[in-house]
Structures are given as structure tokens and as C-alpha cells.
Amino acid sequence: MHRWLAPAAGFAVLVLALAALEWAASVGWVSPFLTPPPSEIAAAGWRMAAEEPLASAFFSTLGVVLAATVAAAVMGIPAGWAMYRFPLLGNAYENWVAALFSAPLILLYPLFLVLFGRGPLTIGMIGFLSGVIPVILKTYEGFTAVPVVLVNVARSFNLPESALLRKVLLPAALPTVFTGLRLCFIYTTINVVGLEYLVDVGGLGFMVGLMYDRYDIPAMYAAVTFVLLISMLGFSAAERLERRWGRGA
Amino acid sequence: MSRAAYLRLATLLLVWAAWEALARSGLVFQGVVPSSLTVLASAASELGSSNFYPHLWRSAEEIGVGFAIGSAAGVGLGTLMGVAVFLGRMAHPYIHVLAPTPKIIFLPVLMILFGVDIGSKIAMGAISAFFPVVVATYDSVRLVPPVLLRVARSFRASRWQTVVKVYFPSMLPAVVTGMRLGLGVAIIGTLLAEIKLSNRGLGFLAIQRYEGFHIPDLYAVLLIIFVLAVAANIAIGRVADRLQRRHVISRRTPSR
Numbered sequence: 001m002h003r004w005l006a007p008a009a010g011f012a013v014l015v016l017a018l019a020a021l022e023w024a025a026s027v028g029w030v031s032p033f034l035t036p037p038p039s040e041i042a043a044a045g046w047r048m049a050a051e052e053p054l055a056s057a058f059f060s061t062l063g064v065v066l067a068a069t070v071a072a073a074v075m076g077i078p079a080g081w082a083m084y085r086f087p088l089l090g091n092a093y094e095n096w097v098a099a100l101f102s103a104p105l106i107l108l109y110p111l112f113l114v115l116f117g118r119g120p121l122t123i124g125m126i127g128f129l130s131g132v133i134p135v136i137l138k139t140y141e142g143f144t145a146v147p148v149v150l151v152n153v154a155r156s157f158n159l160p161e162s163a164l165l166r167k168v169l170l171p172a173a174l175p176t177v178f179t180g181l182r183l184c185f186i187y188t189t190i191n192v193v194g195l196e197y198l199v200d201v202g203g204l205g206f207m208v209g210l211m212y213d214r215y216d217i218p219a220m221y222a223a224v225t226f227v228l229l230i231s232m233l234g235f236s237a238a239e240r241l242e243r244r245w246g247r248g249a
Numbered sequence: 250m251s252r253a254a255y256l257r258l259a260t261l262l263l264v265w266a267a268w269e270a271l272a273r274s275g276l277v278f279q280g281v282v283p284s285s286l287t288v289l290a291s292a293a294s295e296l297g298s299s300n301f302y303p304h305l306w307r308s309a310e311e312i313g314v315g316f317a318i319g320s321a322a323g324v325g326l327g328t329l330m331g332v333a334v335f336l337g338r339m340a341h342p343y344i345h346v347l348a349p350t351p352k353i354i355f356l357p358v359l360m361i362l363f364g365v366d367i368g369s370k371i372a373m374g375a376i377s378a379f380f381p382v383v384v385a386t387y388d389s390v391r392l393v394p395p396v397l398l399r400v401a402r403s404f405r406a407s408r409w410q411t412v413v414k415v416y417f418p419s420m421l422p423a424v425v426t427g428m429r430l431g432l433g434v435a436i437i438g439t440l441l442a443e444i445k446l447s448n449r450g451l452g453f454l455a456i457q458r459y460e461g462f463h464i465p466d467l468y469a470v471l472l473i474i475f476v477l478a479v480a481a482n483i484a485i486g487r488v489a490d491r492l493q494r495r496h497v498i499s500r501r502t503p504s505r
Contacts, residue, residue: 010343107474217361
């Protein structure tokens with residue numbers, strides 16, 4: 001069996017399903033208002049690209065996601081390191097951080113609306129909060145998993161603390177830290193796009209809600225598809241980066 | 250008490266004191282940061298009022314039904330994909346890229362297909378729960394120890410017998426872990442859908458309090474939601490732990 005045979009068959013099924021939907025809508029089996037034929041969705045996609053500020057919506061979402069991700073990395077990696085370096089902190093807070101990881105943080109957004117107003121700051125804060133937790137958790141996990149032998153060798157060579165971090169701990173922990181950063185990017189994106197849709201503020205998520213409110217159903221499907229494509233591209237890019245740079249030294 | 254426990258206690262007290270200080274300082278708009286006592290009092294009055302429970306039952310119904318549909322579909326498709334290798338390799342890329350996308354973005358589509366009432370909320374819970382479960386199930390099928398499969402084959406077990414007697418018991422702990430994740434995201438998805446558009450449910454209650462600027466009540470509803478979500482998570486975690494332990498023991502016995 002060829003390696004590409006199964007993915008090709010999967011793609012063929014997708015194309016067939018779209019064709020069946022097109023046909024069902026054209027003969028009136030499904031209401032073209034509720035499930036518009038794919039050709040109409042594609043046309044609406046082009047129309048949106050021409051008429052709506054799609055690019056600015058995309059960059060607005062991307063900007064918030066990147067700012068939140070960078071902030072999460074800048075604060076989360078040192079926090080994870082501190083929990084490793086001072087075992088008291090690690091013992092005290094590890095379970096808390098793990099519990100927060102599974103807590104429905106996005107539901108706190110009405111509280112953040114009250115505190116930070118209805119704008120990008122609220123969205124960014126929720127994105128940051130949901131993203132920083134996997135960074136802390138994975139950084140801590142990565143550091144604690146560094147073989148004790150490596151640390152002992154470094155100490156026997158009298159390495160100063162900073163060199164120990166730079167030459168031993170970080171390279172050894174890097175793959176796990178990268179996993180944390182990828183999770184951070186995913187969680188931040190989910191929360192940012194979701195909140196944009198929920199509070200009708202900002203980029204791509206807002207676009208989806210706007211089209212629904214206008215009853216422009218084909219354009220709404222196009223906007224949903226667009227969000228899906230963007231997040232797919234983003235996530236596979238993150239995965240590829242992780243594979244290339246996160247291999248450890 | 251260990252030093253870590255002292256530190257945790259100190260942290261809690263510090264956060265609480267900071268909150269109270271902020272509430273009384275007048276630095277933020279009045280009412281934005283209410284005193285914790287006010288919040289607890291409104292939580293008690295929410296729980297005491299008969300108006301609260303219809304919202305709770307509605308959310309419980311939506312989450313329960315949605316989670317049941319989503320995890321049943323996830324276990325079914327995940328098992329099928331794992332057993333039928335070609336089908337698995339056909340579908341896997343799509344599942345893999347759809348799993349981390351924001352599901353709430355499908356809400357307008359679900360509202361069109363299932364109506365703005367309870368149907369779209371159940372559907373939201375179902376697709377939220379589906380992805381973690383299908384991914385965990387698919388992975389767990391492929392990690393079934395080949396030894397067990399060879400034993401089944403040497404006893405001439407039928408395909409159905411192999412699935413029920415070998416695959417399912419071996420997959421159980423991983424699938425339950427996936428369901429734990431799935432329940433978490435189903436709760437989030439359903440409540441967010443209620444927040445966006447509904448007239449009943451805990452999410453609706455929270456956003457109604459927000460829109461009326463009843464801030465202590467808003468915090469109270471959020472507090473109740475968090476306590477319930479954590480309780481549900483702990484309950485399913487207990488089940489997972491128990492299964493895990495039994496699984497480890499039963500795995501060890503035949504191989505030694």
C-alpha cells in the first residue's frame with residue numbers, strides 16, 4: 001500500500017461530499033438558505049476578500065495572539081524555572097498550575113470585561129492567561145526531567161549558575177519547553193478567536209458573528225472556513241517549528 | 250503541615266487580603282471589585298433562590314446530552330479508525346487539524362442547523378467533547394499491546410470478540426482520560442454558547458448579571474460554575490485513577 005493512497009482517498013471523499021452537497025442543494029433536497037452549496041460559499045469567500053477588511057481582521061487577530069504568546073513565554077519560562085530552582089515553590093504550586101490548566105478560564109471573561117473594558121486588552125489578557133499555564137507547566141516538567149548526572153557533572157566543573165542554565169539545563173529541557181510554547185500558541189488562538197466572536201470585538205472571530213448577524217449565510221460559512229484554514233496553517237507551522245528547533249542539543 | 254502547604258496557605262491569604270484591600274481602596278470603580286463577603290453572600294442567595302435551579306438543570310441537560318453524544322461518537326469513530334487501518338489513515342489528517350481549532354466558531358453554523366434553542370447548545374457540547382475523545386480513542390487502539398492481540402488470535406477469537414474482550418479493556422484508561430478532557434471542553438463550549446445566545450442556563454445567568462451590572466451576582470455565578478466544573482473534573486478523575494490502577498495490575502499478571 002502506498003503511503004499517499006490513504007490521504008488521497010480521504011481527500012477524494014471530501015471532494016465527493018462537497019459535490020454531493022452541491023447537487024443536493026441544486027435539486028432542493030437541502031435548503032440552500034441553511035446549507036448553501038459549496039460553490040456559493042467559495043464565491044462569498046472571494047466577495048469577502050474583495051469587500052471586507054479580511055486582511056486587517058487577520059492581522060488584528062494575529063497581533064493579539066502573538067502579543068499574548070510572547071508575554072506568556074516571557075513570564076512563563078522564568079516562572080517554570082523558578083519552580084524548578086526553588087523546590088519549595090515547585091512543591092507548593094505544581095498542583096495548582098495543573099488544576100488551572102483544566103479550569104474553564106475563558107468563562108472568566110465577563111469578569112475581565114468588567115476589569116479591562118470591551119476591547120483587545122480583555123481578549124489579550126484571557127489569551128495570555130490561558131497560554132501562560134502550559135508554558136509554566138511544561139518548562140517545569142522539562143527542567144525537572146533533566147538527568148541529574150548532567151547537573152552533577154556541571155557542578156563538578158564548578159560552572160556558575162548562569163552557565164549551568166545556558167549550557168546544560170536549557171538545551172536539555174528545550175524540547176519540552178517547545179511543546180509548552182506550541183500548546184500556548186494553540187490555547188491562546190482558541191481563546192482569542194472565540195472571545196472575538198463572543199464579545200463582537202476585533203478580528204476573525206468578529207467577522208463570523210458579523211456575517212451571521214447580517215444573515216449572509218454563505219459569507220458566514222466562508223468566514224468559518226477561513227478561520228479554520230488559518231488555524232490549521234498556524235498549528236501545522238507551530239508543529240514544524242517545534243520539530244525543527246525543539247529537538248534539543 | 251509541610252512547608253509547601255504553609256506557602257500555599259500564605260499565598261491564599263495574601264491573594265484574599267489583596268482582593269479585600271483593592272475592594273476597599275477606592276482605586277477601581279465602585280462595585281467592580283466587590284468584597285469577598287458580598288460575593289459569598291450573593292452566592293448563597295443565588296443557591297437559595299428557586300430561580301437558580303431551572304438554569305442549573307438546563308445547563309446540566311445540555312452538557313450531559315451533548316457530552317454523551319460527542320463521546321459516544323468519538324469512541325465509535327476512534328475505534329473504527331484504529332481497527333480499520335486504511336480508514337484511520339484516511340480520516341486522521343482531518344481530525345488532527347480540526348482538533349485544536351476553536352469550536353465556538355461553529356456556533357453560528359449550529360444555530361442555523363439546530364435552531365437557537367437547546368439543540369444548538371447540545372450540538373456545541375457534542376462537537377466539543379467529540380475531538381478529545383476521538384483522538385484519545387484512536388491513539389489507544391494503536392497502543393494495544395500486540396501480545397494481547399496474538400493471544401486473541403491464537404484462541405481464534407472473532408473480530409467482534411477481539412474488539413470487546415481485548416481492545417476495549419486495554420483502551421479504557423486512555424479513553425476515560427480523553428473523556429475527562431472532553432467533559433471539560435463540553436462544559437466550556439456549552440456555557441459559551443449560552444452566553445452568546447440563549448434565554449436559560451448558567452451561562453445565560455452569568456451574562457444577564459453582567460449586562461445588568463450586578464457585579465457581585467456575576468462573580469457569584471462564576472464561582473458556582475467553577476466549583477461545579479472542578480467537582481465534575483475531580484469525579485471523572487477519580488474514575489480514571491481507579492481504572493488506571495486496575496489496568497496496571499491486570500496488565501502485569503499475564504506478562505510475568
